Amino acid sequence: MERQCANAQALARRLEGHPAVRGVLYPGLESHPGHEVARRQMAAFGGIVTLELAGGLPAAERFYDRLRLVARAASLGGVESLASLPVHTSHYGLTEDGLREAGVDPGMVRLSLGVEDASDLIADVERALADG
Numbered sequence: 001m002e003r004q005c006a007n008a009q010a011l012a013r014r015l016e017g018h019p020a021v022r023g024v025l026y027p028g029l030e031s032h033p034g035h036e037v038a039r040r041q042m043a044a045f046g047g048i049v050t051l052e053l054a055g056g057l058p059a060a061e062r063f064y065d066r067l068r069l070v071a072r073a074a075s076l077g078g079v080e081s082l083a084s085l086p087v088h089t090s091h092y093g094l095t096e097d098g099l100r101e102a103g104v105d106p107g108m109v110r111l112s113l114g115v116e117d118a119s120d121l122i123a124d125v126e127r128a129l130a131d132g
Contacts, residue, residue, distance in 0.1 A: 004047035007081075007113040007121055012049045014122050020059070020129040022107065025050035047114075048076065053107040053129075060085050060107045066128035069120055076112035081121055084110045 005028075012026035024031075027038035028045030038045055053059040064072065064085055073082035074089050084090070091104045099106065113121060 001047070002044065003115040004079075004113050005044035007116070007118045008047045008049050008111075009045060010118040011111070011113060011122055011125060015049075015051065015125065015129075018126075018129065020054055020063075021051050022054045022105075023052040025052070047112055049111045049113065051109045051111065052105045053109060055107060057085075057087060057106040060087075060109050063109060063128045067124055068127075069116060069124040070111065070128075073112070076110060078112070079114050081114040081116055082112045084112075086110060 008026060009028045012024050012029050015021050016024045016029060016031065026032060026045065026049045027034055027042070029035060032038070053063060055062075064083055067083055070081040070083045073084050076082050076084055086104050086108050087094075087099065087106055091099060091102055094102065094104070096106075111125070
């Protein structure tokens with residue numbers, strides 16, 4: 001669990017401000033709206049990082065298809081890093097209004113970080129975010 005949390009923190013920090021990423025949701029980031037509460041209540045911030053990609057669903061699908069180390073998954077959790085597109089899994093079938101009400105952006109990708117080397121995970125995600 002310590003490794004998963006460290007990997008998630010490293011990836012979240014690296015992607016905050018990335019030009020292809022509109023937002024990074026991770027309670028370990030000071031920019032997260034619940035950061036102060038999480039800091040008081042948690043010893044670590046967990047292994048799940050949510051990205052909102054600029055370019056919406058097409059960008060999220062392209063990113064998802066380009067991942068090599070991080071595996072595709074319908075649900076998250078395990079020692080291996082996994083990725084999920086909520087519009088195709090947990091929130092499948094919702095209308096645009098329904099997605100908006102649920103706080104799900106069409107360009108949203110959920111990453112469950114595993115115990116791989118952080119630099120390998122960061123390289124995989126950055127490669128998947130790159131143009132071309």
